[in-house]
Amino acid sequence: MAERYEIRFSGAGGQGLITAGIILAEAASIVEGKNAVQSQSYGPEARGGASKSEVIISDAPIDYPKATQVNACLALTQEAADKYSVGIKPDGLLLLDSDLVKNIPQGDFKVYQFPIIRTAKEDIGREIVANVVALGAMVALTDIVSYEACEQAVLSRVPPAFKELNQKAYETGFKKMKELMK
Amino acid sequence: MxxxxxxxxxxxxxxxxxxxxxxxxxxxxxxxxxxxxxxxxxxxxxxxxxxxxxxxxxxxxxxxxxxxxxxxxxxxxxxxxxxxxxxxxxxxxxxxxxxxxxxxxxxxxxxxxxxxxxxxxxxxxxxxxxxxxxxxxxxxxxxxxxxxxxxxxxxxxxxxxxxxxxxxxxxxxxxxxxxxxxFPEPGELEVVSRRKPEVGPDQYKPFDPSFGDVPPLAAMGSDYRFHVTGLNKAPDGFPTTKAELVDAEERRQIRKVNDHAAAIEKNEEYLMDDAEVAIVAFGISSRSARMAVDILRGEGVKAGLFRPITIWPFPEKRVAEIGRQVKAIVVPEMNLGQLIHAVERSTKGSCILDGVGRVDGEPLTPDQIMDKVKEVL
The missing domain is CATH 3.40.50.970 (Thiamin diphosphate (ThDP)-binding fold, Pyr/PP domains)
Structure with a gap:
């Protein structure tokens, strides 16, 4: 993987997507020793409305730090799906929350969907970990970092009392995505 | 470890x-x-x-x-x-x-x-x-x-x-x-502290040029007492209008940087050796420029990047040399033309010089820089 790989997490402000981006960047750069740059929506854009966090991963040094052609995009809301599916490269990947995104964006990319937020609420018991469910799913979808590397990055970010919850959320997201891809 | x-x-x-x-x-x-x-x-x-x-x-x-x-x-x-x-x-x-x-x-x-x-x-x-x-x-x-x-x-x-x-x-x-x-280990990067006085409090003058262009600085609250003002001052720190003292201190304060410009300057050059077009860029724009250089090289254009890390004092000597080496210099910057003035002042018309600016809150893309390079060549 010498080429740059661009991942975009999008949804509404407050859904934890910036944290998801940071964890993925930590998994790639700190755990796996690749190059990674993370950036995010900033200012009014980041407060409610559509918000995004982008991670660029490469074996080579990363010069231009913003997304140019997105390889894989996550969208947790309709607004984010409409706004941020633009820029996905041909044959790219788009993962949607099937409960919240009813109008599926049209384009030259492969769409996957499952109820990400409902999975967090019902399978894990806490809606707040939807971002970690989504992160697990994006790792499964892109295979850009190993399962273990990102799991380590997740666990090093959360307080001890929440490790089990987040580990379960991450694993569940990963497994659901792998089943979808079969 | x-x-x-x-x-x-x-x-x-x-x-x-x-x-x-x-x-x-x-x-x-x-x-x-x-x-x-x-x-x-x-x-x-x-x-x-x-x-x-x-x-x-x-x-x-x-x-x-x-x-x-x-x-x-x-x-x-x-x-x-x-x-x-x-x-x-x-x-x-x-x-x-x-x-x-x-x-x-x-x-x-x-x-x-x-x-x-x-x-x-x-x-x-x-x-x-x-x-x-x-x-x-x-x-x-x-x-x-x-x-x-x-x-x-x-x-x-x-x-x-x-x-x-x-x-x-x-x-x-x-x-x-x-x-x-x-994180660098302690001692890995050089850490410098200001020169302390070499004379006792009774002899100390805070702007004494006999100790060089950068006189030692005592700490207030220590045994050293001295006067500080925004007025032009004599070596003892008190205001003066004496022509020769004012002239000497004004010139010393410019000289202390100009005479050490080579030690203060720091640049990075990327693929400049055989470059026919140089992109002079700093900060975020230099990252877009570096990607542009890679793509241009892939297309057979001999492009290089000169990145001033110290931008003031501006590396006038080196940029003048580059101006004589290349056909053209392109200066991408997220403003409507500032660094380009320093480049122009250095190259003095020895090559084609053009800028590309962006002020809409988005970074210059490699494409924008490449388009400008192709336009000037």
């Missing part, structure tokens, strides 16, 4: 670099997009026995760091364009009173309040000429989170070495993006 590393924002890296350099005082007034520097300094300084003060405004913050520096502290202030404009009176004071201090300007759109959350590189000329009167200026412009750390350390070293304010110019993008930082 492996060195400690972390994924940090540029602003966070700046604060860690300041602590590494020995900073023990931060006076500030938080402003977007620089606020994380103040936030992190407020957490780190108490752990090293330092002091953090949030002042009543940007002017007060600048006054606070000047006072703390005169008391012997290494000091930092962080702001953005609107705050930098307010500080200009005291920037001049720090110049004439020869007070070591480091000021970070995380550039955002302007003039005035501009676009608080949007990136910009439009304070290049302010960094040189923001305050009135003849004065020397040093400004560094890092382009990555790791380099923000190391350039912050170097900015402190330059401030302490030349006894003057040093600015760190970054833009909102590199201030807020996260990259891996490898």
């Amino acid at each position: 492996a060195k400690k590393s972390a994924l940090l924002q540029g602003n966070e890296a700046c604060a860690h670099g300041a602590i590494y350099a020995g900073c023990t005082f931060f006076g500030g007034y938080p402003i977007t997009p620089s606020s994380e520097i103040a936030e992190v300094m407020s957490k780190l300084l108490p752990k090293v026995g330092g002091k953090f003060i949030q002042m009543e405004d940007e002017i007060g913050a600048m006054a606070a760091i000047i006072g703390a520096s005169l008391c012997g502290h290494k000091v930092l202030d962080a702001t953005s364009g609107p705050g930098m404009s307010l500080k200009q009176e005291l920037m001049g004071y720090a110049c004439i009173a020869e007070v070591p201090c480091v000021i970070v300007n995380v550039m955002r759109g302007g003039p005035s309040t501009g676009m608080p959350t949007g990136p910009s590189q439009s304070d290049v000329m302010q960094a040189k000429w923001g305050t009135h009167g003849d004065h020397a200026a040093i400004a560094v412009a890092p382009a990555s989170c790791q380099e923000i750390f190391s350039e912050t350390v170097r900015a402190f070293n330059l401030a302490e070495t030349y006894r003057m304010p040093v600015q760190i110019l970054v833009d909102e993008i590199i201030a807020h993006m996260r990259e891996k930082i490898v």
